[in-house]
Amino acid sequence: MRLSRYFLPILKEAPKEAEIVSHRLMLRAGMMKQQSAGIYAWLPLGFKVLQKVEQIVREEQDRSGAIELMMPTIQSADLWRESGRYDAYGKEMLRITDRHEREMLYGPTNEEMITDIFRSNVRSYRDLPLNLYHIQWKFRDEIRPRFGVMRGREFLMKDAYSFDVDRAGAERAYRKMFVAYLRTFERLGLKAIPMRADTGPIGGDLSHEFIILASTGESAVFCDRELLETPVPGADVDFDGDLAPIVESFTSRYAATEEMHDEAAFAALPEDRRVSARGIEVGHIFYFGTKYSEPMGAKVTGPDGQEKPVHMGSYGVGVSRLLGALIEASHDDAGIVWPDSVAPFGAGIVSLRPGDGAVDAACQSAYEQLAAAGVDPLYDDTDARPGAKFATVDLIGLPWQLIVGPKGLAEGTVELKRRATGEKQAVSLESAIARIT
Numbered sequence: 001m002r003l004s005r006y007f008l009p010i011l012k013e014a015p016k017e018a019e020i021v022s023h024r025l026m027l028r029a030g031m032m033k034q035q036s037a038g039i040y041a042w043l044p045l046g047f048k049v050l051q052k053v054e055q056i057v058r059e060e061q062d063r064s065g066a067i068e069l070m071m072p073t074i075q076s077a078d079l080w081r082e083s084g085r086y087d088a089y090g091k092e093m094l095r096i097t098d099r100h101e102r103e104m105l106y107g108p109t110n111e112e113m114i115t116d117i118f119r120s121n122v123r124s125y126r127d128l129p130l131n132l133y134h135i136q137w138k139f140r141d142e143i144r145p146r147f148g149v150m151r152g153r154e155f156l157m158k159d160a161y162s163f164d165v166d167r168a169g170a171e172r173a174y175r176k177m178f179v180a181y182l183r184t185f186e187r188l189g190l191k192a193i194p195m196r197a198d199t200g201p202i203g204g205d206l207s208h209e210f211i212i213l214a215s216t217g218e219s220a221v222f223c224d225r226e227l228l229e230t231p232v233p234g235a236d237v238d239f240d241g242d243l244a245p246i247v248e249s250f251t252s253r254y255a256a257t258e259e260m261h262d263e264a265a266f267a268a269l270p271e272d273r274r275v276s277a278r279g280i281e282v283g284h285i286f287y288f289g290t291k292y293s294e295p296m297g298a299k300v301t302g303p304d305g306q307e308k309p310v311h312m313g314s315y316g317v318g319v320s321r322l323l324g325a326l327i328e329a330s331h332d333d334a335g336i337v338w339p340d341s342v343a344p345f346g347a348g349i350v351s352l353r354p355g356d357g358a359v360d361a362a363c364q365s366a367y368e369q370l371a372a373a374g375v376d377p378l379y380d381d382t383d384a385r386p387g388a389k390f391a392t393v394d395l396i397g398l399p400w401q402l403i404v405g406p407k408g409l410a411e412g413t414v415e416l417k418r419r420a421t422g423e424k425q426a427v428s429l430e431s432a433i434a435r436i437t
C-alpha cells in the first residue's frame with residue numbers, strides 16, 4: 001500500500017478523553033473512531049489488526065477441533081425466556097422491539113441460541129463430542145464503557161460452545177479449549193495466565209479466566225511467578241491425546257483473581273514467587289453442565305438408550321479487547337510496537353525524497369520485492385517532512401522500517417530499523433530485504 005493512497009488519519013494531539021495508553025495510541029494512530037459511547041468505527045489500520053487477531057484465534061480454534069459457524073447478532077427474547085435469563089440479565093442487555101411488537105435483543109452472548117441449534121439437530125451421543133464457535137459482534141450496555149476497545153459496548157468476541165454426553169467428556173472439551181487458548185495468546189506475543197475464576201451458582205472448579213498482567217488492568221490478580229515461565233505447547237500438540245498434564249502444569253500453581261483469592265495459599269509461596277499485580281481478562285472458559293440444556297430440553301440418547309440433557313461449556317475470547325491488551329503490553333514513548341504476528345503491515349518503506357529518481361527506484365524495487373515475499377509493506381511516498389514520517393511509522397508500530405534517502409543510496413545503503421529494539425543498520429537494499437523476509 002502506498003501511504004499517498006491510503007486512509008490513515010493520524011492525530012497530532014492525544015485526545016483528552018483517553019485515559020490509558022492503548023486507547024490514546026489507537027486514536028492517535030488512526031485505528032478507530034468513536035461513534036457513540038463504547039461504540040467504534042474500525043478504520044483501515046485498526047481493522048487490519050483486528051482481522052489478524054481474529055485469524056489467529058480462528059486457526060487455533062480450528063486446530064483444536066472446534067467448528068466455525070455464524071449466528072446472528074439479533075436474537076428473540078423468547079429463547080432467553082426459556083432459560084430464565086431474559087429477566088435475570090438486567091440492564092446490560094440491549095432490548096429491541098420490531099415493527100410487529102416482537103421483543104428482540106442484541107446478543108450479549110449466545111448460550112441460548114446455540115442450545116436451540118443443538119436441540120433441533122442432534123439427538124444421539126454418536127454425534128458427540130461437538131464444539132461450535134463463531135466470531136461475532138456482541139452488545140452489552142456496560143454501565144461504564146471506558147478504555148476504548150477494552151470495555152466497549154459493541155465488541156467482537158469469539159465464543160465457542162461444547163456439547164458432551166457426560167461430565168468426563170465435557171472436561172476433555174474444556175482441556176482442549178484451555179490448550180487452544182494458551183496457544184492463541186502465545187502466538188499473539190502475549191503472556192496470558194489462566195487463573196481460577198468464580199463459577200457462581202453452578203459451583204465446581206472448572207472456570208478459568210485468561211489474564212494479561214498490565215498496570216492498567218481492571219482486576220487485582222495474584223499468581224506464582226513460575227507461571228510466567230511455564231512452557232506453552234507447540235503447534236504439534238495432539239488434541240486427541242491426553243491434555244491433562246499440560247493443563248496440570250498451569251493449574252497446579254497458584255493463580256487467582258481477586259474474587260477467588262486465597263490469601264493463606266498465596267502466602268505459602270516463597271516471597272520471591274508471589275506476583276501481586278493487575279490484570280486484563282482476555283479470555284474466559286467455563287463448564288456449566290446442564291444449566292441451559294435442562295430447561296431448554298437439549299437432550300441426547302446415551303449408549304444405554306436413555307435420554308439425558310447434554311453437558312455444555314462456553315469459551316470466550318475478547319477479540320477486540322485484545323487489541324487494547326496488545327498495546328498495553330507492547331508500546332514505548334514513540335507509539336505502538338506490534339508483534340510480527342499481528343502487525344498491520346510487515347514493514348514501512350520511508351522515502352526521504354520522493355521525486356528523486358534513484359530514491360524512487362530503490363523504494364519501488366523494495367516495495368515490489370517485499371510485496372512478492374508476502375510482507376505487505378506500507379510505502380510512505382508522501383511529501384511530509386522526514387521527521388513527521390519517522391514519527392508516523394514509529395507511532396503505527398510496524399516491525400521493520402526501511403529508510404531510503406539520496407545520501408545513503410550514493411554509498412549503496414539504506415537504513416534498516418527494527419521497531420522493537422530501535423536498532424538501526426546501514427546495509428545494502430538486498431540485505432535489508434533479506435533480513436525482513
Ligand code: ATP
Binds near residue numbers: 149150
Ligand atoms: P468483564 O469481567 O471484563 O466485564 P466478562 O467476564 O463480563 O468481562 P465474559 O462474559 O467472560 O466477559 O466474555 C468473554 C470475553 O469477552 C471476556 O473475557 C473479555 O475478553 C471479552 N469482553 C467482555 N466484555 C467486554 C467488553 N465490554 N468490551 C470488550 N470485551 C469484552
Ligand code: MG
Ligand atoms: Mg462483564
Ligand code: MG
Binds near residue numbers: 281
Ligand atoms: Mg469477568
Ligand code: MG
Binds near residue numbers: 281284
Ligand atoms: Mg468473564
